[in-house]
Amino acid sequence: MKTGNESIKTVFILSGLFQYGHMDIFLFVAIIILFAVALMGNLILFLLIQLDTRLHTPMYFLLSQLSFMDIMNISTTVPKMATDFLSNSKTITFLGCEIQTFVFIVLGGTEALLLGFMSYDRYAAICYPLHYPLLMSKKICWFMVTCAWTSCSINALVHTLYVFHLPFCRSQLINHFFCELPSLLQLACQNTSQYEYTFFMYVCCILMLLIPLSLILASYSLILAAVLHMRSTAAQKKAFATCSSHLAVVGLFYGAKIFIYMRPKSYRSVAHDKVVSAFYTIFTPVLNPLIYSVRNKEVKGALRKWLEKHFLQHL
Template identity: 60%
Template sequence: METGNHSCGTDFTLVGLFQYGHMDTFLFTVITLLFAVALIGNITLVHLIRLDQTLHTPMYFLLNQLSIIDMMYISTTVPKMAANFLLDTKTISFLGCAIQASVFLTLGGSEALLLGFMSYDRYIAICQPLHYPVLMSRKICCSLVAGTWSSSSINALVHTVYVFQLPFCGTRIVNHFFCEVPSLLPLVCEDTSQYEHTVLLSGLVILLLPFLAILASYARVLVVVFRMGSGKGQSIAVSTCSSHLTVASLFYVTTLSTYTQPQSMHSPGRDKVVAVLYSIITPVLNPFIYSLRNKEVMGALRRHMG
């Protein structure tokens, strides 16, 4: 492997997403519009949940947290990418890269765990409705959210500290549009195969386990609902579960494909496309999937729009 500058103070160069000549401006415009739509959609949902008393329930408390995470999630990558494009520069400082990687890991882990807790909320509401006020009390909801943030922060801190104390070689060109751990490993001068096993383990715990819990929860929910024989209840349950499952599937499948694959199987072009899906598209879709298919949210929106 090429050797060169190993100092911690050297900047990184982000290859970026815009590498298509005359398509640069078009792609930049599309990404900027998606960023604006994501912010407007999530801010509207957060504001609506705060204002409307009918939405002051555990389900919408968790949804409020998801919207906050999504706003921060997309803001971690897009503004820097836009600034680099407008200023015709592709550099990011060593410290800036470390902070971006750490924040991105924290938010990604938080979203993965939170989506799992949201499926637990729906499972309790439909399968154990009499115990719902106890099992999903305000205190328990706050504990779930606190556990989500703390565990994902610790995981992100451990990975960031380890990766950024490794020796980086050569020109430090990151073939990505932001600093993400898998995209930084090819720049390391040491053998990272053992560390890749740690990344795989973290991905299985933080991503795969919640996804399997979601699938199991909704399988149980659908079994219980269809046994009831109520057409209206079945319709509501299927609508709620399908909305959440759509969001979860898009997020988990794409992130799992990045964080549970060996480094030898990574392709920079494919990684960037997949990263767009879970870091940009998912935050854009979340508020619309949860609001447009939810009568309570749409009713609250109509009330507050007069």
């Protein structure tokens, strides 16, 4: 607890997504509907992968982890944002804000690494199909996921401990709809420029964003070269179909993250950051299961089989 010239902070106030009071009910209903769709879509995809033995492959194992992250991601920020539309006091406790920041950083970094591992999985499957069972064994898959969660948890813990030990003496108002790290730094009455431009920018952005993105670009460059040398048109179509879904998800994730965290400070706008953050935290978890299921015959087949077993046979 801070004393002296530093004000004691037990709660923060969130400014929210929009400042239009007459639209609060509409926004609440819209957010709740999107939350329910995202939760149901990702939960169904996660359970299908667990229950259908045909989906017990490295690609779907990693996809189940992505669905699990999307469930956690939307559950971390959206329920609080939705209730704030109906509340006159948009407060969040110091501890609640700390937990929200930690979980959000963990999920962001882990998803970045996971998308890199998913691109390597497609590279191994298409470029080295005979060695694929060895390159993507069950042990290696678990090692990848464990490394992603562990490294990003340590990274998030370092950031969270640093930020929440700063003296917050400027204001209690966080100009955002959740406790995002850049917004919190604006409340500190201590100079954080060195942290922002060294540790945060280089460690967080380069290690957690640019290195996985480089792996993705390298993997898909090699995949494209391999696919173009395939003689079978059917094999080419299958390869493009399995990769296009992943590339769409990569575009959504990295587009939002790079826009928020890697723009020069002089070009940043709070309003724009809020909109992009809303897209990432709300719409991406809604779109991800749709992207992976609409053009995926195996997922659609597993869903059809599950529906026939549990519902259609009783009609």
